[in-house]
Amino acid sequence: MLLESICEIDMVKKKNDNIPWIEKYRPKSIKDMALPTAKLNRQKVNLVEELTKFIDIFFREIKNINNKNQEIKVFNRGCLEKEKKEIIKLPQEKTAILLEGQPGIGKTSIVYALANDMNMEVIETNASDTRTREALESKLKETTKSKGIMDFISETKRKLILIDEIDGIYGTKDRGAVPTILDLAKDTQFPIIMCANEYKLNLQSLYNAIPRYEVNPLSKDEILKIITKILSLENIDNIKQLDLELIINKNEGDLRGILNDLQALSQISNETPEERNKIIMSLHRDTTEEIFSIIRDLFQKVNTLNEARAITNKSDVDYNFLYKWINENLPMFVYNKRDLSNAFEYLSIADEIFGRIKKNMDWSLLPYFYDLFAGGVAIVGKENRTQGYKPVNFPRYSTSSFFSLNAAESSLIEKIQEKYPVSQSELFRDFIPFLKIYCAISRRNLKNLSDWLDLNAKEKNLLK
Amino acid sequence: MTEENPIWRLKYLPKALDEIYGRELLISRLKEFIKSKNFPHLLFVGSSGIGKTTIANLFSKEFLGDYFDANLKLVYADLPLTQEERSQAKSESYISTNKIGSMAGKSITTPVFIQVKIKPFVQLKVLGDVPFKILIVKNFEALGSNQQGFRRLMEIYGNNCRMILLTTKISGIIDPIISRCQLFLIPPLKYNKFEELILKISKKESIDVNIDIIKIIYRITEGRISKAIDILQLSSINSNIIDEKIIFESVKKFKNEDIEKLILNSFKGDFKKSRIMFREILSNYKYNANELFQKMLEVIIDLPISRFEKCKLINLIGDADFRALDGIDSDIQISAFISKLNAFGEYM
Numbered sequence: 001m002l003l004e005s006i007c008e009i010d011m012v013k014k015k016n017d018n019i020p021w022i023e024k025y026r027p028k029s030i031k032d033m034a035l036p037t038a039k040l041n042r043q044k045v046n047l048v049e050e051l052t053k054f055i056d057i058f059f060r061e062i063k064n065i066n067n068k069n070q071e072i073k074v075f076n077r078g079c080l081e082k083e084k085k086e087i088i089k090l091p092q093e094k095t096a097i098l099l100e101g102q103p104g105i106g107k108t109s110i111v112y113a114l115a116n117d118m119n120m121e122v123i124e125t126n127a128s129d130t131r132t133r134e135a136l137e138s139k140l141k142e143t144t145k146s147k148g149i150m151d152f153i154s155e156t157k158r159k160l161i162l163i164d165e166i167d168g169i170y171g172t173k174d175r176g177a178v179p180t181i182l183d184l185a186k187d188t189q190f191p192i193i194m195c196a197n198e199y200k201l202n203l204q205s206l207y208n209a210i211p212r213y214e215v216n217p218l219s220k221d222e223i224l225k226i227i228t229k230i231l232s233l234e235n236i237d238n239i240k241q242l243d244l245e246l247i248i249n250k251n252e253g254d255l256r257g258i259l260n261d262l263q264a265l266s267q268i269s270n271e272t273p274e275e276r277n278k279i280i281m282s283l284h285r286d287t288t289e290e291i292f293s294i295i296r297d298l299f300q301k302v303n304t305l306n307e308a309r310a311i312t313n314k315s316d317v318d319y320n321f322l323y324k325w326i327n328e329n330l331p332m333f334v335y336n337k338r339d340l341s342n343a344f345e346y347l348s349i350a351d352e353i354f355g356r357i358k359k360n361m362d363w364s365l366l367p368y369f370y371d372l373f374a375g376g377v378a379i380v381g382k383e384n385r386t387q388g389y390k391p392v393n394f395p396r397y398s399t400s401s402f403f404s405l406n407a408a409e410s411s412l413i414e415k416i417q418e419k420y421p422v423s424q425s426e427l428f429r430d431f432i433p434f435l436k437i438y439c440a441i442s443r444r445n446l447k448n449l450s451d452w453l454d455l456n457a458k459e460k461n462l463l464k
Numbered sequence: 465m466t467e468e469n470p471i472w473r474l475k476y477l478p479k480a481l482d483e484i485y486g487r488e489l490l491i492s493r494l495k496e497f498i499k500s501k502n503f504p505h506l507l508f509v510g511s512s513g514i515g516k517t518t519i520a521n522l523f524s525k526e527f528l529g530d531y532f533d534a535n536l537k538l539v540y541a542d543l544p545l546t547q548e549e550r551s552q553a554k555s556e557s558y559i560s561t562n563k564i565g566s567m568a569g570k571s572i573t574t575p576v577f578i579q580v581k582i583k584p585f586v587q588l589k590v591l592g593d594v595p596f597k598i599l600i601v602k603n604f605e606a607l608g609s610n611q612q613g614f615r616r617l618m619e620i621y622g623n624n625c626r627m628i629l630l631t632t633k634i635s636g637i638i639d640p641i642i643s644r645c646q647l648f649l650i651p652p653l654k655y656n657k658f659e660e661l662i663l664k665i666s667k668k669e670s671i672d673v674n675i676d677i678i679k680i681i682y683r684i685t686e687g688r689i690s691k692a693i694d695i696l697q698l699s700s701i702n703s704n705i706i707d708e709k710i711i712f713e714s715v716k717k718f719k720n721e722d723i724e725k726l727i728l729n730s731f732k733g734d735f736k737k738s739r740i741m742f743r744e745i746l747s748n749y750k751y752n753a754n755e756l757f758q759k760m761l762e763v764i765i766d767l768p769i770s771r772f773e774k775c776k777l778i779n780l781i782g783d784a785d786f787r788a789l790d791g792i793d794s795d796i797q798i799s800a801f802i803s804k805l806n807a808f809g810e811y812m
Contacts, residue, residue: 323793323796324793327793327795327796327799330799331735331736331739337733337735337803337806337807337809337810338807338810340735340803340806340807341800341803341804341806341807343803344796344799344800344803344804345800345804347796347800348784348787348791348796348797348800349787351787351791351792351793351796351797352787352790352791354791354792355790355791355792356790358792359790419469419474420473420474420477421517421521421538422517423540423542423543423602423603424540424543424750425540425542425543425750426512428749428750429749429750429751429755430513431473433718433720433749434473434694434718435471437698437717437718438471438697438698441698441701442701445470445701448470449470449471452468452469452470452471
């Protein structure tokens with residue numbers, strides 16, 4: 001993502017050691033960036049083109065809409081309450097977009113560079129700000145809703161709103177932030193771009209409302225090109241090719257992390273190769289994967305109930321979520337059959353307690369739930385614990401999807417119900433198994449049946 | 465679509481009340497209702513697959529005549545609301561929005577069920593030249609404690625709409641409902657009627673079945689005619705003369721072997737594989753946890769293990785099923801039960 005021409009201008013070589021390299025070499029224009037690739041709905045897109053298009057269209061349409069609203073307002077003033085027209089608004093997907101990708105790959109940079117190129121002012125809010133409803137509204141609502149006084153006098157800079165680290169919106173601290181952002185997006189006067197690191201369940205309503213671009217990290221070659229350029233600009237030549245590769249591999253495409261590592265490394269004078277390696281590895285940053293480490297700690301390190309409590313208390317992860325993770329990953333960590341059944345016994349009681357809490361709102365029962373699902377499970381099988389690295393799985397399976405039919409299933413059901421009016425559940429338990437047996441006997445049967453019901457290939461597959 | 469109906473079960477589905485076989489008493493009562501153009505609320509009780517829905521449907525059609533399309537509605541009390549109904553309920557603010565996400569599809573919030581599915585139909589005026597509308601509610605016992613709400617509807621809108629309630633378990637229905645309905649117990653088909661019907665069908669399809677074979681089929685299907693016809697059709701595919709061997713072969717195919725495999729595999733102690741298996745079963749057959757446990761119970765009763773072990777297993781199943789009722793995530797409860805089977809397998 002780094003610069004070519006700007007670097008040369010910056011090469012006045014003041015040797016300004018205090019400025020972090022990431023700020024010093026932050027690209028000022030799109031032209032200087034190595035551009036990350038991006039996907040929208042699994043389709044590859046050109047991110048810069050899309051962003052430019054989004055901003056252009058936004059300003060064009062908002063102008064039209066403002067003019068129309070002006071007319072409506074004038075009309076409303078002179079008519080009865082009943083006949084008043086509603087003010088037109090832009091749909092949310094045209095006022096806001098979301099960029100999603102791992103940290104340090106240039107999401108924020110691309111927005112700033114683009115704003116610079118298009119001569120726009122960026123108004124940023126990030127995780128360091130509290131983002132309760134009130135805070136967000138007071139900070140952004142004025143800018144989103146109205147134009148400043150100066151705007152009437154002269155054509156000032158257009159503005160762009162950047163809501164960075166939106167997945168940092170967490171539980172109780174930032175309550176009401178997502179609905180507020182959606183509200184803002186409804187009647188904003190300026191385009192909104194949001195950045196996020198990963199998929200979050202509590203942002204679902206956001207994902208439904210606005211387009212979501214997945215930004216991919218840069219390739220290793222591109223990263224190597226950028227950092228050799230910077231190293232030569234900084235006149236550093238004591239970092240070996242091997243070390244560079246180690247750093248690049250360790251950071252997995254996180255360019256910001258790489259630059260920070262390099263800067264730290266460049267300040268260390270001669271060491272033996274082993275020590276250098278150790279230093280590189282020790283420059284580790286805890287990026288994500290909090291829940292993964294919680295699960296591993298719980299199963300592999302915890303020895304007492306107090307330790308288990310400490311872990312669950314410390315973590316910011318929703319317990320609602322955590323115990324499903326434990327359910328999914330239990331068999332990975334507990335091998336002994338007896339231990340596994342004991343662990344599941346505790347987990348199942350925890351689930352039962354949780355169900356009662358939710359049904360009767362008996363929140364005083366919550367401590368038992370906590371201690372059972374985390375502590376109880378972690379203590380079991382202390383003697384024969386698995387060691388070493390184990391993969392942790394995402395709990396994809398959901399029991400609430402029992403009755404969710406896919407498209408082929410529901411169209412098959414509809415076609416059968418035209419001829420045979422019984423309920424879906426009866427069809428699945430009684431009739432469709434029979435049809436499967438019937439069709440398995442010969443191909444002619446299948447053909448007869450599909451002709452008679454007028455089935456397509458996908459529906460036919462269900463009966464095979 | 466031009467082809468002849470390939471499935472016998474549908475081919476021999478009765479198309480008029482007169483075609484219903486072996487229920488002369490019931491049919492004559494229903495015909496009197498049609499003649500007098502009046503009937504009280506009805507409650508049909510009988511085991512599943514016995515023909516309650518068919519009878520109720522045909523009766524309503526003949527009662528309403530030409531106007532049956534607009535005046536008849538059939539609802540399933542055990543089905544969750546569909547997407548449209550849920551959004552309708554939301555827009556009319558029957559449900560608070562937070563219930564829709566997490567609780568969606570898991571359980572039906574029954575007041576909503578009544579408000580969305582039943583009330584609008586019951587409240588509307590009768591269309592055409594019939595005395596009242598007809599509402600058929602299947603699996604009525606699934607309404608549970610919310611039958612109280614339904615009972616008010618029966619009183620208030622009874623003049624506008626008569627209800628036919630169908631259920632498999634009369635014990636699941638509260639007394640006030642039973643006292644408001646005319647009760648019809650629908651027993652399994654008597655053997656001689658069953659025999660006549662099977663002989664009639666086999667004559668039409670020109671297959672050869674003797675009396676002994678029909679007795680066997682009757683015993684296996686417990687008098688359920690639709691299942692008997694299924695078995696007959698499967699057996700007839702390869703030969704026109706049906707003997708004992710062919711019947712047992714086709715019956716074997718009907719047995720749900722997936723669940724038996726799941727239990728046997730669990731005894732072996734491979735938890736991860738068992739978990740994949742039960743998740744597949746749930747998505748293929750659309751069982752919920754309660755139904756899965758009950759199917760497992762049926763399998764366990766037939767397993768070749770000692771009666772003490774059986775009792776122990778039944779105890780485990782009952783416990784797991786009870787917890788699944790209270791709990792939130794039934795995947796956890798089923799996993800817990802499977803892991804107990806794993807441990808249990810070691811002692812066997």
